[in-house]
Amino acid sequence: FSPTVAVARAQVQQEPWLETTDGTGINISCSHPSRRPGEMISWYRQLPGRDPELLGLTAGGSKVLPDIAGQLWLSADGKSSSLYLSRPRLWGAAVYYCALGA
Numbered sequence: 001f002s003p004t005v006a007v008a009r010a011q012v013q014q015e016p017w018l019e020t021t022d023g024t025g026i027n028i029s030c031s032h033p034s035r036r037p038g039e040m041i042s043w044y045r046q047l048p049g050r051d052p053e054l055l056g057l058t059a060g061g062s063k064v065l066p067d068i069a070g071q072l073w074l075s076a077d078g079k080s081s082s083l084y085l086s087r088p089r090l091w092g093a094a095v096y097y098c099a100l101g102a
Contacts (some may be wrong), residue, residue, distance in 0.1 A: 004085070025085060028096050030060065030080065032079060039102070041072075041100065042054060043055040043056055043081075045095070046095045048093075056070075058081070060074055062074070
């Protein structure tokens with residue numbers, strides 16, 4: 001007897017590209033329709049030539065991220081989230097990721 005384990009990969013969807021000018025706020029959205037209640041949403045930033053860094057995570061509501069002048073929001077139904085950067089700078093040009101789980 002050989003048990004079979006099925007692994008379901010959680011799906012998240014983000015805009016492929018966003019652009020803003022230096023100092024103008026930007027909202028980055030993420031859809032995660034397969035999220036289960038209580039499951040954490042993590043947001044990461046990857047600067048060019050560096051490893052991804054965790055910006056913050058939430059399981060509900062909103063969370064201020066003072067280190068990056070930002071804020072995380074999780075929708076009431078938990079199926080989407082967003083990262084708002086109030087004062088992005090040119091040096092902050094990066095890839096931003098959302099993920100299910102920590």
